[in-house]
Amino acid sequence: QVQLQESGPGLVKPSQTLSLTCTVSGGSISSGGYYWSWIRQHPGKGLEWIGYIYYSGSTYYNPSLKSRVTISVDTSKNQFSLKLSSVTAADTAVYYCARADGVDTAMYFDYWGQGTLVTVSS
């Protein structure tokens, strides 16, 4: 059973960079076949896809966030990470990491972390 766990600061100051890490257990990122994703949910709102990464390092980002997002992978630690720069209060959200299965434009998220709340405030 694949499990994902987010970790990182729960409070980030405006204009700084939000950094989160997702640790995967029960499966190896380097075995391929899946994309590893970040998704967020603003308080009381819907879901927003941030981006995903393949074990090889290929990345795909939400065009609306692309200029501020970097997703990276560390296969030796079975982890992948999110960096979101120049944050504002509008980036306050619960951030989920998830595994994406499927092919090309038919990806779906079959395993999710529990989520971590990140608040942007001075």
Add this chain to the structure above:
Amino acid sequence: QSVLTQPPSVSGAPGQRVTISCTGSSSNIGAGYDVHWYQQLPGTAPKLLIYGNSNRPSGVPDRFSGSKSGTSASLAITGLQAEDEADYYCQSYDSSLSEIFGTGTKVTVL
């Protein structure tokens, strides 16, 4: 950015059948991209309910079913149970090169 539109809420009595619509456009569902559905219980992460328009992952009861037609998709819950009270989201791909989610629907069991 494109979004998929869902009704804010639907409700039904135990045992009844409810449906949730997910309306897109020619740049996402209408372009032939698959639709997937998630259930989010209060305070928890979303859970995959339906993938590839109508496929259920192992462990998901057959009370849940999905369909797609034109620029829309639907999730049906038959034999509604108290444990089905949750938020439900659809998801698809958009030609703007982005995964997109629906606006979400809260299901209330009366």
